[in-house]
Amino acid sequence: xxxxxxxxxxxxxxxxxxxxxxxxxxxxxxxxxxxxxxxxxxxxxxxxxxxxxxxxxxxxxxxxx
Numbered sequence: 001x002x003x004x005x006x007x008x009x010x011x012x013x014x015x016x017x018x019x020x021x022x023x024x025x026x027x028x029x030x031x032x033x034x035x036x037x038x039x040x041x042x043x044x045x046x047x048x049x050x051x052x053x054x055x056x057x058x059x060x061x062x063x064x065x
Contacts, residue, residue: 032038
């Protein structure tokens with residue numbers, strides 16, 4: 001199963017990944033419209049969450065060999 005997913009992932013182009021990124025941003029905006037109290041979270045907390053979520057991908061991309 002994982003081998004099949006890896007093969008499918010390798011077929012994605014840079015444009016496909018960019019489109020997926022923008023799709024997730026729009027979905028995030030839709031969720032924010034449904035739950036407006038999420039927009040009242042402080043920017044410091046949002047930045048901290050973004051850093052925490054980005055740590056592993058950045059590690060794998062830049063440091064791990």
